[in-house]
Amino acid sequence: MSAEAEGRAAAERFRSQQNLGVQPLGDLVAIIEQATGIDVAILDADQDQHGLMMRDPQRDAVFIGVACTRNPMRQRSTLAHELGHVLFADVTDSTAGGWSHRSPEEIRADAFARHLLIPIEGLRQFLGERGSLTQSVLSETVQRFLVSPKIAAIALYQAEYIDDATKQEWLSLTTPQLATRFGWSDQYRALQDESARRRAPQRLLARAVRAYAEGALSIQAIATLRGITRQEAETELREAGVVPCERPVVWADPTELPDVEVDLAALDEALNTPDHTPEPPDTTTRERE
Numbered sequence: 001m002s003a004e005a006e007g008r009a010a011a012e013r014f015r016s017q018q019n020l021g022v023q024p025l026g027d028l029v030a031i032i033e034q035a036t037g038i039d040v041a042i043l044d045a046d047q048d049q050h051g052l053m054m055r056d057p058q059r060d061a062v063f064i065g066v067a068c069t070r071n072p073m074r075q076r077s078t079l080a081h082e083l084g085h086v087l088f089a090d091v092t093d094s095t096a097g098g099w100s101h102r103s104p105e106e107i108r109a110d111a112f113a114r115h116l117l118i119p120i121e122g123l124r125q126f127l128g129e130r131g132s133l134t135q136s137v138l139s140e141t142v143q144r145f146l147v148s149p150k151i152a153a154i155a156l157y158q159a160e161y162i163d164d165a166t167k168q169e170w171l172s173l174t175t176p177q178l179a180t181r182f183g184w185s186d187q188y189r190a191l192q193d194e195s196a197r198r199r200a201p202q203r204l205l206a207r208a209v210r211a212y213a214e215g216a217l218s219i220q221a222i223a224t225l226r227g228i229t230r231q232e233a234e235t236e237l238r239e240a241g242v243v244p245c246e247r248p249v250v251w252a253d254p255t256e257l258p259d260v261e262v263d264l265a266a267l268d269e270a271l272n273t274p275d276h277t278p279e280p281p282d283t284t285t286r287e288r289e
Contacts, residue, residue, distance in 0.1 A: 003104045007111025010087055014116060022122030024145045028079045029199060032064065038086060039201035040064045040079070051078035053085045062086055072195035073148040073175050077113050084112030118145040118155045133161055138170055139178040143187070149173040198227035212237065215244045
C-alpha cells in the first residue's frame, strides 16, 4: 500500500472511530485532546518552526506542539500532520532531509492530514454534481473546510472535479487572496487572531486551575501558562467564580504539647567558664617624662 493510500485509510478510520462523519472539523486541538488524551499546545516559536510531536517511551506519554501563526490553515494542517505521526507511531526526525526529499513517513502524514481535513466523500456531498469549476468554488471549499488552496486543489483533483492543469494553476493561490476576492476577509482575520494566540493543554490548565482554587498554586503560574497578564488571569477566574480558598491556621493547644526535659547543666558550665585568661598586671615602673 502506498503512503498516500495508508494516510487516507488512517484518516477515514480515525473519523469513523470518533464518529466525525465526513463533515468539516471544528476545533482540531479539542478534537485531538478529547479523542486521544494527548496534550496539545499552541506555542511561541521561530518563524520556520511549524510543529512537533514528542514521545516519552518510559511514561508512554505523547505531546504535540504547534507554533502560533497568522496562517490558520497551515496551523490546522500541521496539527493534523502531527496527529498522523502519533497514530502511525512514527519516531523519525520530521526535519531530516528537508522539503527536497520527503520521507515515506512525512508523505504519509501529509496524506493523512489532507484526507482528515477534507475527505473526498465530504467534498462530494458539499459540491454535488457540478460542471466546470471556477475559483469561486475553490474559495467556497477553502472557507468550508478551513484548508489551504493547495490542499483544496489536490482534493478537488482527486475527487475528479478539476483536471491537472487547473490544479497546477490553483496551487499558487493563497487563502488571503481568495478571502479578499470573495468577501470573507473578516472571517479570515478572525481565524488569524485565533491561530496567533498561545494555548495551553486543556488537561494541564484544568489541573492548574484546581490547584489555584485549593490555594496550592499562584495566580502568576496560571498567567504564565496561558501567556496573559496576572491581572487578566485573576479577573477571568474571579468572574468564573474561581477564587483560592483560605485555609485557617490551626494553632496547637499549649496543654496538648508534650513535656520536654532540657538539661541545662552544659549551658551553665559554658556560661561560668571565662572567655579568656586575664593577663597579669604590668608592674614595671614607668619613668616620668
